[in-house]
Amino acid sequence: MSTTALEHKKLLINNEWRDASGGKTMEVINPATEEVIATVASAGRSDLDEAVMAARAALNGPWGKMSARERGRLVSKLADRLLEKADEVARLETLHNGKPIFESRQIEIPAAAECFEYYAGWADKITGETIPVKGNYLTYTLREPLGIVAAIVPWNFPLLLAAWKVAPALACGNVVILKPASQTPLTAIALGEIAVEVGLPPGVLNVLTGPGSSLGQAIVEHPGIDKIAFTGDTSTGKGIMRAAADTLKKITLELGGKSPNIVLADADIDAALRGATTGIFYGKGEVCAAGSRLLVDTSIKDQFMEKLAARARKMVAGDPLDPKTRYGALASRKQLETVERYVGIAKAEGATLVAGGARADIGTGKGYFFQPTVFDHVAPDSTISREEIFGPVLATIAFADLDEAIALANASQYGLAAAVWTRDVKKAHYVARKLQAGTVWINTYNVYDTAAPFGGYKASGFGREMSAHALEHYTQVKSVWVDLNM
Numbered sequence: 450m451s452t453t454a455l456e457h458k459k460l461l462i463n464n465e466w467r468d469a470s471g472g473k474t475m476e477v478i479n480p481a482t483e484e485v486i487a488t489v490a491s492a493g494r495s496d497l498d499e500a501v502m503a504a505r506a507a508l509n510g511p512w513g514k515m516s517a518r519e520r521g522r523l524v525s526k527l528a529d530r531l532l533e534k535a536d537e538v539a540r541l542e543t544l545h546n547g548k549p550i551f552e553s554r555q556i557e558i559p560a561a562a563e564c565f566e567y568y569a570g571w572a573d574k575i576t577g578e579t580i581p582v583k584g585n586y587l588t589y590t591l592r593e594p595l596g597i598v599a600a601i602v603p604w605n606f607p608l609l610l611a612a613w614k615v616a617p618a619l620a621c622g623n624v625v626i627l628k629p630a631s632q633t634p635l636t637a638i639a640l641g642e643i644a645v646e647v648g649l650p651p652g653v654l655n656v657l658t659g660p661g662s663s664l665g666q667a668i669v670e671h672p673g674i675d676k677i678a679f680t681g682d683t684s685t686g687k688g689i690m691r692a693a694a695d696t697l698k699k700i701t702l703e704l705g706g707k708s709p710n711i712v713l714a715d716a717d718i719d720a721a722l723r724g725a726t727t728g729i730f731y732g733k734g735e736v737c738a739a740g741s742r743l744l745v746d747t748s749i750k751d752q753f754m755e756k757l758a759a760r761a762r763k764m765v766a767g768d769p770l771d772p773k774t775r776y777g778a779l780a781s782r783k784q785l786e787t788v789e790r791y792v793g794i795a796k797a798e799g800a801t802l803v804a805g806g807a808r809a810d811i812g813t814g815k816g817y818f819f820q821p822t823v824f825d826h827v828a829p830d831s832t833i834s835r836e837e838i839f840g841p842v843l844a845t846i847a848f849a850d851l852d853e854a855i856a857l858a859n860a861s862q863y864g865l866a867a868a869v870w871t872r873d874v875k876k877a878h879y880v881a882r883k884l885q886a887g888t889v890w891i892n893t894y895n896v897y898d899t900a901a902p903f904g905g906y907k908a909s910g911f912g913r914e915m916s917a918h919a920l921e922h923y924t925q926v927k928s929v930w931v932d933l934n935m
């Protein structure tokens with residue numbers, strides 16, 4: 450599984466590849482082999498200033514003057530070129546994140562390309578309105594871009610979550626500074642390469658790599674940036690909200706989750722078992738919407754747990770670059786240690802371990818692999834019921850009736866996603882309405898489409914990504930009044 454060393458990667462500012470002005474670099478590690486696979490420039494404040502200047506010049510220059518249709522055509526070319534390079538980009542995604550190449554190549558990269566394709570279509574359909582006001586006036590609205598958007602993304606779906614921000618931002622006529630997570634900068638850089646290849650004017654998409662604590666913080670505080678589109682940890686999001694207040698930046702926050710996956714007694718049990726498994730173990734559980742709390746009707750729980758534990762034990766970690774692998778390595782040593790710590794806490798708090806619970810070895814003695822882990826008899830107020838682990842650890846809680854299931858599901862600070870499994874159509878819709886979550890799946894889990902909005906209730910953030918709703922977050926409305934009095 451050895452991987453050939455990749456070259457040093459630079460910052461993209463004004464369509465030029467530059468080293469950080471301070472000369473700093475960061476190492477990128479393959480979590481499946483623990484090898485350093487690349488170095489990237491680590492941007493400082495003066496690099497950020499240059500990116501902001503380049504972005505502003507693009508906004509006031511060719512990009513700002515370009516017709517919406519032409520802009521849409523360029524965004525569409527991003528989609529096409531990304532698909533042409535899908536093999537290469539998927540490989541990078543797997544190398545720095547540890548996810549199976551199957552997921553990168555078949556799911557994430559195509560979804561990112563589709564996001565660009567979808568918003569390319571919106572570019573020339575973003576319109577204002579004429580408004581019938583009192584008095585003799587022509588009053589209409591213009592829907593204008595915000596200006597410079599900073600997209601700050603996490604390491605779990607590095608390219609897809611960048612696409613969710615960059616695509617609508619560009620389609621609406623904004624310019625972008627993209628900051629990937631320190632652990633996973635390679636596919637954001639690849640997107641920058643594609644932007645240059647398809648002819649995005651200089652300064653329209655800038656890619657700055659660097660640590661969140663310094664570069665990220667500097668972005669949030671920078672007076673020249675108009676909006677922060679952030680996906681990441683809830684505590685980071687709170688800090689961003691505080692810091693952005695000083696310059697009154699617009700912000701959208703996609704934050705953490707502890708999503709309930711509810712199995713009613715009348716569910717199609719095989720389908721629910723599949724949904725419970727993919728709900729938590731897809732993406733190694735490093736998925737913001739992971740179904741990390743399994744709520745099962747007491748009457749079917751024992752039988753359900755037996756089958757679920759058997760399924761979990763069958764999911765064996767493998768080399769992420771092997772096309773047959775369906776379960777990869779956790780994204781970093783830090784993440785592996787976090788998962789181990791939570792498993793220890795769950796045991797200490799009295800939960801019953803029914804599958805996994807330990808590191809996994811794929812035969813190399815290397816890599817941040819962890820077994821798919823299932824806990825039963827988890828107390829609703831215990832740590833693993835409340836806190837996001839962001840790893841392959843499932844907390845199971847039994848319920849006696851529908852109202853208890855709903856109460857348990859909603860007893861969380863988070864509200865990103867939820868699911869219910871039942872054959873009863875009335876119950877399904879009743880539960881969907883009662884759940885405090887931005888997405889509710891009925892008899893399915895982890896399905897997404899660029900045309901459908903995604904985002905959080907409660908501490909899972911605010912604003913919506915994807916769909917027409919995201920356009921609201923990348924534009925502002927201007928009212929224009931014309932005196933028609935003769």
Ligand code: NAD
Nearest residue numbers: 602603604629630661665666681682685703704705706737
């Ligand atoms: P994180 O908050 O540590 O980092 C996210 C990004 O923010 C990174 O690019 C990081 O460098 C940057 N950052 C860190 N500190 C910063 C600061 N002070 N100012 C500005 N930027 C800063 O999160 P993570 O560990 O990379 O990602 C995991 C979290 O992301 C989980 O909580 C997960 O639930 C959440 N997530 C949410 C969604 C969603 O759509 N709601 C999707 C994926 C992940």
